[in-house]
Amino acid sequence: xxxxxxxxxxxxxxxxxxxxxxxxxxxxxxxxxxxxxxxxxxxxxxxxxxxxxxxxxxxxxxxxxxxxxxxxxxxxxxxxxxxxxxxxxxxxxxxxxxxxxxxxxxxxx
Amino acid sequence: xxxxxxxxxxxxxxxxxxxxxxxxxxxxxxxxxxxxxxxxxxxxxxxxxxxxxxxxxxxxxxxxxxxxxxxxxxxxxxxxxxxxxxxxxxxxxxxxxxxxxxxxxxxxx
Numbered sequence: 745x746x747x748x749x750x751x752x753x754x755x756x757x758x759x760x761x762x763x764x765x766x767x768x769x770x771x772x773x774x775x776x777x778x779x780x781x782x783x784x785x786x787x788x789x790x791x792x793x794x795x796x797x798x799x800x801x802x803x804x805x806x807x808x809x810x811x812x813x814x815x816x817x818x819x820x821x822x823x824x825x826x827x828x829x830x831x832x833x834x835x836x837x838x839x840x841x842x843x844x845x846x847x848x849x850x851x852x853x
Numbered sequence: 854x855x856x857x858x859x860x861x862x863x864x865x866x867x868x869x870x871x872x873x874x875x876x877x878x879x880x881x882x883x884x885x886x887x888x889x890x891x892x893x894x895x896x897x898x899x900x901x902x903x904x905x906x907x908x909x910x911x912x913x914x915x916x917x918x919x920x921x922x923x924x925x926x927x928x929x930x931x932x933x934x935x936x937x938x939x940x941x942x943x944x945x946x947x948x949x950x951x952x953x954x955x956x957x958x959x960x961x962x
Contacts, residue, residue, distance in 0.1 A: 760867035760883050772881040772888055774869050779879065781905075783887050785937070790945045792936050794903070796890075821946055825932070827901050828894070836899045837930055840949050 745773045745780050745811065752797055752807035754780075777802050782811070791815055796827075854882045854889050854920065861906055861916035863889075886911050891920070900924055905936075 749756050754775040761771030772781045778796040785791070793811055795804035812820050824841040831837050858865050863884040870880030881890040887905040894900070902920055904913035921929050933950040940946050 757871040757879070758869035758881075760869035760881060762866040762883050762885075764885075770866070770883050770885075770887060772867075772869060772883055772890065774871050774879050774881055776871075776873075776879075778892050778901075779881055779890055781881065781888055781890070783905075788937075788939075788945075790937055792887075792905075792947075796892075796901075819944060821944075823934070823947065823949060828897075828899055830897075835928060835930075836897075838901075838932065840932060840951060842949060 745771060745782055748795070748807040748811045748814075749773050749775050749780050751810040752780075752795065752802045752804055754797055754802050754807070780807060784815075791817070798828075854880060854891055857904070857916040857920045857923075858882050858884050858889050860919040861889075861904065861911045861913055863906055863911050863916070889916060893924075900926070907937075 746756055746759060754777045756773055756775055758774035761769060763769050767786045768784050770783045772779055775797070777798045779794070780796070781794045783792045793808070795807045797804045808822065822843045824843065825838055826841070827838040829837050829839060855865055855868060863886045865882055865884055867883035870878060872878050876895045877893050879892045881888055884906070886907045889905070890903045892901045902917070904916045906913045917931065931952045933952065934947055935950070936947040938946050938948060
């Protein structure tokens with residue numbers, strides 16, 4: 745995930761991982777631009793991964809594709825959430841972009 | 854956020870925080886049941902917070918309400934994502950529940 749962060753052109757600040765017994769891992773990479781997280785269930789062939797970045801210099805999709813490749817993902821289902829969008833009333837909102845269908849471990853949007 | 858995790862009845866495994874200068878913090882608490890994360894922009898009065906838990910014994914909404922209270926949030930906008938839902942074809946999916954409107958820093962669903 746540190747490599748994935750670097751793929752996204754993010755600056756790595758902190759790394760915290762835990763390995764479960766008999767298998768599975770949970771971990772987070774805190775980056776200057778927010779965080780990347782992963783939770784794996786090898787027994788189910790499933791992983792839940794977040795790529796949360798800020799700024800125009802980062803590309804979370806590159807991290808996503810990198811992680812999918814390293815995980816050997818056969819398929820992935822992605823949802824994009826744009827967060828911290830300033831509203832006209834001074835409050836903040838977020839927008840969910842559900843990406844239709846699955847990709848064969850390629851970017852779906 | 855460690856206290857928030859405990860409010861959710863989660864088991865804390867790892868803690869990784871970074872304080873930005875002149876202000877703002879990014880941090881994650883890895884729990885046995887996934888993770889909690891926070892990113893704050895005090896200059897904008899905004900924070901983006903995730904509460905990702907697994908299992909029936911945890912209640913992420915308790916952590917959410919606790920964090921909102923500690924942050925002194927005047928309003929919050931929440932979206933719930935149910936992840937790792939097994940499909941009949943053996944693949945996994947997730948479902949986004951957008952909670953309409955803002956709450957006055959109370960649970961909106």
